[in-house]
Amino acid sequence: MQEIIIDGSDVEFFTTPKAYKQQLLLLIESARQRIFITALYLQDDDAGREILHALYQAKANFPKLEINIFVDANRAQRGLIGEKASLGNRALYMQLAQDYPQTINIYGVAVKRKEVFGVLHLKGMVFDDTLFYTGASINDIYLHQGERYRLDRYCTINSKSLTDSFCHYLVETFIDSELAPLLNQDFKPDAQQQKKNLIALKLQLKKSHYVVPPQASLNQSKSLENKVFITPLVGFGRRKNELNQATRDLIQKANKNIIIFTPYFNLPHSLARDVVKALKRGVKTTIIVGDKTANDFFIAKEENFSTIGIVPYVYEMLLQRFVKRYQNFIDKGLLNVHLWKDNDNSFHLKGVRVDDRYHLITGSNLNPRAWALDLENGLLIDDVGKSLLQSTNNELVGILANTTKVTNYLEIESVADYPEKPQKLLKKIRAVQIDRVLKRFL
Template sequence: MKEIVVNSGEIEFFSTPKQYKQQLLSLIAQSRKRIFITALYLQDDAAGREVMQALYQAKNNYPELVINIFVDYNRGQRGLIGEKASLGNRALYLKLAQQYPKQVNVYGVAVKRKEVFGVLHLKGMVFDDQLFYTGASINDVYLHQHERYRLDRYCQVNSATLANSFCQYLSEQFIDSQLAPLLNQQELPDLIEQKHIINELKVKLKKSTYQVENFDHSAVINDKLTIEPLVGFGRRGNKLNMATRTMVQRARREVVLFTPYFNLPYSLARDVIKSLKRGVKLTVVVGDKTANDFFIANDNEFSTIGIIPYLYEMLLKRFVKRYQNFIDKGLLNIHLWKHDDNSFHLKGLRVDERFHLITGSNLNPRAWGLDLENGLLIDDKQQFLLQKTNDELAGILVHTQRINSFEEIESVADYPEKPQKLLKKIRLTQIDRILKRFL
């Protein structure tokens, strides 16, 4: 068994990006033994610099404190989409490494040769014996540094066993194996070396799993629940994907599903439809196209990458139209999230008010088959977390609109001129092929 017993009072949910930032900085300041941070990226912007400065200050105050940061190797060496070529976030890492005598390790993990084919999408931050889990990365918008924010889910678990499991996995897979170069050192592997590293790491990751200390199930008492840490990479034998499907397949009353991009993998979509047909109530909370991080509001500045939110909306409209009968029966509830010009990045599942999947996986084909993903599967048999997750859900739904008909969703004819023209050039079969593979 891989489950970890946790007292229900040791799990806390946070609801806003500002709380995320406040808690992140607080946990850094309180740490004395270890800090392990895993994110897609730690950005060279105001929020990213503030977090990095806090990490270096902690290291200076407590030299014995071990600080390891893991980011995607390719993403860490480029700027934002549309920016000119640069060292990207690595420029910040190198600058700070030169300024401070005590070092913070920033590892670059390359699961694929190029970002388009897959990235490090592991999440989770360990501060001593606390695991702070969120799908968010670290930059201005995720931490609500200025006016705009990107909403995610934020869960903190006080468990030495769970924290040890996460740290052991990261150490074994990336540090001890020497398969993750340090991005804050001057020399990086050449192309041939990096190719060998990626090939070796891919084989290793497909076999990888979280190691959990054994425990006595008979010792479980009434105020406790269990957590199983899961990791998944690739389409075959992916434990995270299989656990996600099993949750939906076993649902008897209700499924709540969060995803920022409506493009469920075929197998998961099939499970969802089967659950509806057997009378399970399904609530889907998804970002409006304007809440997508690729959305470009100004038609004059529109570029090809900006077509992505429209493609997702087309898929959603098709889904709603096809399963309108379940909406009419009250079984299918689609909620579109939109709040000013902010963006939506939530993901995960709640099933029968007992099982909770806290994950960084976007529950789309890319996450299902290309990226390295992880998550926490919580079994709360006695529903100790129900009030907390109800409060979380209620706060999210404040900024949503319930869709009662496919006619409430815009069609291609309603789109601005440039995305409309581009969509008309792309055949529907081409769109499906692209979405099923990469988005």
Template sequence: MHEIIVDGGDVEFFTTPKEYKQQLLLLIKGARKRIFITALYLQDDDAGREVLHALYQAKANFPEIEINIFVDFNRGKRGLIGEKASLGNRALYLKLAQEYPQTLNIYGVAVKRKEVFGVLHLKGMVFDDKLFYTGASINDIYLQQAERYRLDRYCTINSAILADSFCDYLIDNFIDSGLAPLFNQTELPDALEQKKNLAALKLQLKKSHYSVTQPQGLNPSKLVSDKVFITPLVGFGRRKNELNKATRRLVQKANNNIVLFTPYFNLPHSLARDVIRALKRGVKTTIVVGDKTANDFFISNNDRFTAIGIIPYVYEMLLKRFVKRYQNFIDQGLLNFHLWKDEDNSFHLKGLRVDDRYHLITGSNLNPRAWALDLENGLLVDDANKHFLAKTDDELRGILANTTKVKHFTDIEAVEDYPEKPQKLLKKIRAAQIDRVLKRFL
């Protein structure tokens, strides 16, 4: 792992989905050399189409610009959950490829055979020498195209070295390797060829990491007062996962305080143990998690409830179990849980802040799925002189404004409080002990 030295003033945080959309479109318009976009999906909806049209316009205005987009292969071939069978978002990519004389490269990256077993969850967009990092994908709700929104974290960093590192990783693993087919071309690999590609790519990803080329003669002294130090990290699989290891080290070395964001409360066992040990050391720990109603899969209408809608209730069941077990830390004022809810909007924040100095900016949900199945990345920031503290304090205050503090485990609903359909289904799942298996994929 190699640190990248960045001026404190070259890092900026944004706090709303509308700012995310505004920045994204401005960066597309301002790019001249290269645009690399990585997201779980780029949706066929109003926001997705607006972004794609902006990308085609950028290519028309500056024909020499290189534009590469990377989305999950399996996720991109289907429609939204509950929709009829379709080509999914790929249908839009093919349509625009026919309509525009310009050419964009949209790659479909399959990290597992089926979506349930793992997805491309890399995040980060490069515009010339600027990295725009967010856990958000691109669709109506992430960009707040209408009234509803999904809240995430958003950060821009001016650094040619960091931007090169992200682009080189994508080029090496997905473009030059030939293991990620172009999604906006008619022909895709047949089943046998795709199986071979997947096997080769999985082996490659397990050994992959971000390479960093520092300017010669640079002494990365941590005594430089106006600098921050950023380490790009990638993780895939349970073993030798740099991102997971760095996440654990942050919690293990915490002395004073931890702020942890996760949209879905289901910490991996190892990380949960680290958090408990930190609490026992007297480290004040704040965990901000989405209320079950702020979950992507929450279904408010009991009459329309389907099996997929049980997911938010499983998360809440796990949360209540954890809070009940460690109520003593809440009573001592060491452990603070905040449940985020803002009308019918949803919560997608993730990451860590430790001792007001270290920040993990990541797309990882900090759950077993992210820990073992998905391809994840993140930025470990060492801000020794606390350039970002005021900015991240502002971000935290804005987030906490829409939260309710959990004072006792009884503040959280029990299974008996749920509507009839989720209550019955959850009891069946628990009776069959399926919840133990389910936790690994959530």
């Protein structure tokens, strides 16, 4: 895996969803050559429409500007969970394609036959030579368009080598291969062609990776002050997944401290083992996870409860088991678990920080689904001189401000504490041992 060398001053972190929106609009307006946006979805709501209109306006202002958007095909062609069948976000894409004389390309990437079995979870937006990396998608709540928000991580990196690498991957994997049809045109491949595309794309994804041009000798460059070394990573499937392996390597080589951000607590078994081994080595480990009420599937009113609403309770059940099992490390001050909650807002942060030097910026949820089913990517940052420490510490302080530290597993609700409907459903799931299968898809 080849590293990209940049100055620490070329990396900037943002800490709020409103700053995310502001920066996104600013980058769209300032782009002159290319815009490549990759996200799980670009929603048909106020924020999504505002971003799309801004993209069309940018194209009108600069006709030679290349604009390519990549979203999950299955997600883009359905309504929200609980809504009636519809064209989903694709209806907006097609309408705008008719309304504007300019052309932008919106590609639908189908990683698996159905969304439940895997989605396009690549992240990263390219604006000329700037990469804007975030785990967030584009809709009202991610951009804090109304009263509620969903918190994520946001980072801009100025690097032609890095942006070229991201664009090359997207062009080669999805555009040149013709395996990701346009969603904003009438033509749609028939079922047989979609099946062929899916088979071909899965084969291609298993061997795909980011291509980075050679740079100066890394051994010599590593000694330079204020330099940051970035390795772009992609991962798909259980085997030979370089993103998963890089995550494990980080935990395994930790000497002093580890910080793990995950919105949904369900660590893959191999990663959980690595974390426990690190604790046994005396590595101080902090896990920052969303409270069940900060989960996007949480249903506050029991009368509105539906099956999908069980998801946050399953995650909390797994967290309580973990804390109970390793309570001794909490008592020793080695394991710190923080639950994030801010009114009815939600938590979507992901990533790993090790020894205040290594940072994994990723969209991966660090769970079995991400590690085996979804197409994921990330940036492994080696901050040799710790030039990013101040900005990442500022980010961390802001995140921790809305957390509660768990000192004992009894502070986390158990099944007996839950409302009647989720309690009954959980007991039924556990009785037929579906929970073991369910954890693979969460």
